[in-house]
Amino acid sequence: MPRIKDNMPVIIMGVFLLVYGLIVNTGVLLPAMKYLHTHKSMDLQVMMSFILGGLALVGALINSAKEPGNSVFDRFFLQPLGGVIMILLMAMAIRWYLEPMVKIMSASLQPVLGFKLYKVLNLNYVVLGILAGVVLTNSYGIPKFAEAGVKCARFVLKMGVIMLGARYSFAELAKLGVYSVWLIGFFVLGTVFLVLWLGNLFKQPKSMTGVLSAGMGVCGVSATVAVAPVVKAKSTEMAYTIGTILSFGIICMFVFPTIGKLAGMNAVQFGAWAGTGILNSAQVAAAALAFNAVDIKTLKVAEIFNITRVLFLPVIVLVLATWFGKETGQKLSFKSVVIDKFPLFILGFLILFGMSSAGLFSPPGHYKGKYIDVSYNDRTQVTPEEWEVLNKAMAAGEFKGLTAEQMAAVNDLIHQRQIAGNYQDRNDKTKFDQVGRARMTELEGILAAAKAKTVSISAEVKSAIKHAVKQVHKKSKTVVTLTDFMIWFFAFGLIGLGMQITKKSITQAGGWPIVMGVISGTTKATLSFFVVLWLVKDVVLH
Amino acid sequence: MSEKNMTENKADANEERALSVFSSERNEDLTALVFCLITTFMVLLFTKWLA
Numbered sequence: 001m002p003r004i005k006d007n008m009p010v011i012i013m014g015v016f017l018l019v020y021g022l023i024v025n026t027g028v029l030l031p032a033m034k035y036l037h038t039h040k041s042m043d044l045q046v047m048m049s050f051i052l053g054g055l056a057l058v059g060a061l062i063n064s065a066k067e068p069g070n071s072v073f074d075r076f077f078l079q080p081l082g083g084v085i086m087i088l089l090m091a092m093a094i095r096w097y098l099e100p101m102v103k104i105m106s107a108s109l110q111p112v113l114g115f116k117l118y119k120v121l122n123l124n125y126v127v128l129g130i131l132a133g134v135v136l137t138n139s140y141g142i143p144k145f146a147e148a149g150v151k152c153a154r155f156v157l158k159m160g161v162i163m164l165g166a167r168y169s170f171a172e173l174a175k176l177g178v179y180s181v182w183l184i185g186f187f188v189l190g191t192v193f194l195v196l197w198l199g200n201l202f203k204q205p206k207s208m209t210g211v212l213s214a215g216m217g218v219c220g221v222s223a224t225v226a227v228a229p230v231v232k233a234k235s236t237e238m239a240y241t242i243g244t245i246l247s248f249g250i251i252c253m254f255v256f257p258t259i260g261k262l263a264g265m266n267a268v269q270f271g272a273w274a275g276t277g278i279l280n281s282a283q284v285a286a287a288a289l290a291f292n293a294v295d296i297k298t299l300k301v302a303e304i305f306n307i308t309r310v311l312f313l314p315v316i317v318l319v320l321a322t323w324f325g326k327e328t329g330q331k332l333s334f335k336s337v338v339i340d341k342f343p344l345f346i347l348g349f350l351i352l353f354g355m356s357s358a359g360l361f362s363p364p365g366h367y368k369g370k371y372i373d374v375s376y377n378d379r380t381q382v383t384p385e386e387w388e389v390l391n392k393a394m395a396a397g398e399f400k401g402l403t404a405e406q407m408a409a410v411n412d413l414i415h416q417r418q419i420a421g422n423y424q425d426r427n428d429k430t431k432f433d434q435v436g437r438a439r440m441t442e443l444e445g446i447l448a449a450a451k452a453k454t455v456s457i458s459a460e461v462k463s464a465i466k467h468a469v470k471q472v473h474k475k476s477k478t479v480v481t482l483t484d485f486m487i488w489f490f491a492f493g494l495i496g497l498g499m500q501i502t503k504k505s506i507t508q509a510g511g512w513p514i515v516m517g518v519i520s521g522t523t524k525a526t527l528s529f530f531v532v533l534w535l536v537k538d539v540v541l542h
Numbered sequence: 543m544s545e546k547n548m549t550e551n552k553a554d555a556n557e558e559r560a561l562s563v564f565s566s567e568r569n570e571d572l573t574a575l576v577f578c579l580i581t582t583f584m585v586l587l588f589t590k591w592l593a
Binding site (some may be wrong): 344 | 563
């Protein structure tokens with residue numbers, strides 16, 4: 001084995017993974033994993049460690065024994081293997097150790113700081129992954145054995161974008177009124193063109209302007225990743241865009257709720273504004289909850305506006321492909337953009353979105369795999385003890401201060417022992433579903449009122465109602481698994497992306513992307529504020 | 543074309559190549575699409591059809 005020395009790092013990683021898998025399998029690490037809240041991933045940890053460890057050892061041994069060749073097996077498996085294993089090892093360390101530790105640390109710092117550092121700085125696997133890549137490449141440098149593997153990053157990122165389609169459904173879009181969709185479309189396209197204009201004004205590279213416009217217009221990280229290959233953006237430019245969006249979002253997260261309250265916005269108006277003006281889904285949710293933690297409506301509206309933006313992704317890709325083609329002097333017809341230039345991976349996003357909307361992964365009305373099932377079912381009943389608690393409370397007249405609808409919903413919960421439509425209407429699915437959902441909303445209203453202390457119910461009753469509501473909230477295992485794949489693809493791709501960012505490339509770009517990001521973001525936030533106040537009334541949702 | 547421009551173009555091409563093991567963008571996209579469809583099928587098989 002003449003080349004065993006060159007392959008030693010891969011062999012060491014392989015042995016490490018196998019030993020780690022064995023240790024996790026014995027259960028010795030269970031207390032630590034429970035502390036980190038990663039114990040649910042125990043099986044996955046064992047499986048991934050064994051498979052990757054085995055592959056690393058086999059690949060390294062073949063590489064040591066055989067002359068390097070140029071076959072498909074060499075180019076796509078043997079050569080990139082070292083780098084792929086290294087990045088996956090880093091992704092595992094980030095997802096199972098670093099991210100949970102950051103979460104725990106920021107939670108313990110909360111009493112001192114008054115906020116969760118993890119949420120505010122958005123220190124999730126996306127940011128941690130890029131940072132890990134940047135730190136490695138600027139300290140030790142990319143090891144020689146990993147060079148070919150790092151080249152897989154963009155390819156894997158594209159797989160992440162395709163998988164993103166599985167999380168959304170057309171039914172969400174249909175919930176919005178027509179003018180809400182126009183509103184979002186106007187702001188998405190408006191921001192894109194504003195950034196393109198600013199880029200021209202500040203004489204920035206086309207690739208930088210293109211990727212930033214998508215990031216600022218659509219939805220942060222995924223749009224950036226999706227558009228980057230279309231406008232031939234460099235990794236530094238992608239990282240700059242992601243950094244600009246996230247830091248702008250952090251400011252918005254604090255400023256939006258305060259302004260919303262000062263302006264006297266209602267729940268729906270604020271949701272619409274946050275969903276339009278803030279770019280990162282996690283930050284949208286944080287702002288909506290900061291504005292109103294009790295009324296779930298704000299968060300729901302914000303999330304729907306937010307995902308509608310994501311669904312503009314294919315349109316923006318087309319617009320930017322045309323723009324980039326024209327800017328670089330190519331003569332492009334509509335046909336050449338739509339058919340020849342349209343990136344196949346965006347088509348993949350659309351295929352998965354289509355499958356998701358057709359209800360292949362989860363009922364068509366789902367959102368990120370979550371859906372409500374109010375069908376008549378033994379399994380969604382409350383426990384006999386909980387039923388007893390509710391029944392006694394009703395007999396004792398404990399439910400005071402509820403609205404007539406809320407009272408009716410509680411009565412029905414006692415009567416049917418679960419949240420569902422009327423049993424006699426079970427053949428008329430639409431009516432049955434509508435009645436069941438309305439009852440669920442009323443019960444959620446009771447819980448919110450109890451939280452806000454406007455009604456007083458005992459802890460047992462609250463827990464029984466909570467359980468009943470929880471029973472009808474389902475989560476599709478298929479979408480959860482597909483999302484897991486997406487997260488791993490993004491983690492892998494972003495670590496690889498971080499590895500392309502050197503000190504030199506950062507100084508080359510200067511501070512212009514941030515200036516452009518701040519100008520376009522502020523313009524969009526201000527304009528959408530007035531438009532929402534003016535146009536959005538209380539009933540946006542059907 | 544000046545020497546500086548040529549070096550820049552070369553650097554850009556390197557950056558472009560640096561993130562891909564594929565011979566063309568289309569091959570990369572097509573492979574990503576096929577891999578994702580296979581993944582989706584397998585996930586559906588184990589979490590829905592066989593579960």
